[in-house]
């Protein structure tokens with residue numbers, strides 16, 4: 439949310455549609471919408487590089503295991519085991535700029551001519567799958583979704599050219615679909631000119647942003663929500679990052695502070711011990727006996743300790759034929775249990 443989303447929809451869309459976290463909202467439905475899963479977030483299919491680069495520790499082409507055509511990596515996890523581990527791939531991903539985007543080549547041929555999935559004998563075409571899946575899911579068209587996001591419906595060719603600079607593409611699409619109302623939402627969203635500093639046009643930026651906001655605000659257990667973690671724990675959690683996860687789980691030793699940001703090695707690369715880390719001390723609980731008196735003090739029952747909003751609470755349980763006089767729950771604060 440913090441590191442990836444602003445980069446794909448642009449900071450402006452992030453501020454406009456998502457904004458700062460204001461707490462859990464029980465009226466928000468956090469489930470994934472049809473148009474998000476079947477069209478908008480499939481923008482990712484146009485960001486895939488045709489080659490998987492593999493770098494050595496100096497972020498140069500690996501001497502032994504060089505680049506692979508994308509289709510040679512499909513369903514080939516054995517390469518990670520037999521060909522130098524995951525580190526050359528991770529370094530290749532971080533040390534290479536994302537593929538540039540052009541409207542005349544939206545999606546790599548590796549994805550439309552050479553895609554293999556499981557044990558299906560023939561090659562699949564991911565662009566065709568995306569379009570067909572949208573119809574299969576009865577998604578409304580590009581224009582309807584533009585209207586949903588408060589964007590202008592495209593009626594004539596000139597309207598279209600306002601949102602897609604490439605005239606050849608506009609002509610091709612209009613020739614094929616005849617009427618702009620017929621344009622499939624995945625294709626229309628993908629060809630829109632991108633917003634400043636983003637990987638999407640206005641429609642997909644809006645749809646992705648709305649989904650991200652509802653995933654965050656409608657999540658009772660969102661990490662920043664009140665009542666789950668203490669302020670101190672939230673502040674520690676905010677130190678987590680993809681870079682830290684890569685450092686902790688691989689033998690990569692140098693990394694950019696933000697792994698989503700391209701840096702040409704060694705510019706902007708830091709040793710892993712300079713990447714902020716979560717300090718788990720914030721979760722340490724004082725020993726039960728330091729805080730509440732021993733269970734032996736409770737006649738005919740026992741108590742359980744649990745943490746609620748950062749405070750230790752003791753809940754009393756008595757044998758079935760005994761009744762509790764007073765409160766079942768009491769806060770533990772270094773005093774005897776009442």
Ligand code: HEM
Nearest residue numbers: 474475476479480481482483485486553555564567568571
């Ligand atoms: C090598 C890279 C990738 C391959 C080979 C791939 C392939 C596929 C395939 C075969 C499907 C199912 C299509 C269908 O039958 O409708 C799919 C679905 C999907 N893909 Fe990708 N994909 C890749 C990368 C990405 C990326 C980078 C993103 C987003 C950033 C993405 C987002 C999605 C989404 C949202 C779905 C729909 C998932 C669902 O609703 O179940 N994909 N992908």
